[in-house]
Amino acid sequence: MLKPGNERITTEDEFLRVLSVAQSAAAKVDGLLTERECYILVLLAVCPTVEGEVLEIGSFKGLSTVLLATALEFTNDPRLHACDPWAAAEAHGATNPTNDETFRIFQESLARTGVSERVTIHRKLSSDLAVGWDRPLRLLWIDGDHSVAGASEDFEHFSQHVVPGGIVAFHDVLHFHPGPSQVFATRVLLSDEWGACGICGSIGWAQKARDRSEVLRNRELKLRLLRRLMPVVDCTAFERPVNGWHKLRYKFRRSLVPRSAPKYSAFGSLVGYRAAG
Ligand SMILES: C[S@@+](CC[C@H](N)C(=O)[O-])C[C@H]1O[C@@H](n2cnc3c(N)ncnc32)[C@H](O)[C@@H]1O
Incomplete structure (x- = not known):
């Protein structure tokens, strides 16, 4: 039975068990x-496709x-960096205004779920x-400032620190x-620096290519995703508000974007995670 510590997940079942543990903890957070x-x-x-640290930009109440x-507790390196100013965030184009009270709730979320010691908090703007x-x-x-x-x-600022094989x-x-x-x-799917990629729910992810062959191997995948995503980008271009008929058009275009969850083993093969069974 897989336990928190120095063990690596190697099977779909183990992954699903860890997912369930992480979701139970997250269920306690707003x-x-x-x-x-x-x-x-x-x-x-x-x-963990490569060695390196994990940085979250935009933490809000800690979900x-x-x-x-x-989840990181089930890897060799359980540390996480969390960056958020928790201060008048609407001024920085963010979706959720935050303040001292939000910061207090964030700290409480970490304490209640027993992860405080593993999270390094950076209470500042990501630019700082x-x-x-x-x-x-x-x-x-x-997941911080959502403006362009x-x-x-x-x-x-930070993608330059993602090591080849790492993920944004x-x-x-x-x-x-x-x-x-x-x-x-525009910066990821259209760039030759990134290889394997996908959208799951509303999360877009991509792996920094380790070499030219990874770039070439994933070009079609990136282009297919880009073709579906560009009509969505078009809807919000120049910060155009999404409402009325325009909202219907947006939703229709969004419905055409593939965004299902990859199986653990398929994901492992795509990104070259060697422990995937
Ligand atoms: C959508 S919320 C994050 C949600 C969070 N990831 C969760 O799972 O609940 C956006 C957060 O980004 C923060 N934020 C806004 N601008 C920021 C910036 N420039 N640097 C870091 N965080 C920022 C806001 O304070 C807010 O808490």
């Missing part, structure tokens, strides 16, 4: 993540923080954290906010 989104976050957390931190950041990342989870400028800046993931690439979808489409 926030908005769908079942598919929890699934892919846990999958990204427990399949994804608790989910990730609980970026100054002097020099740690290699194996997983960069971007904010999402671009987070990607710009954006929340809300299929939501009305313009930043995540635009940055994921």
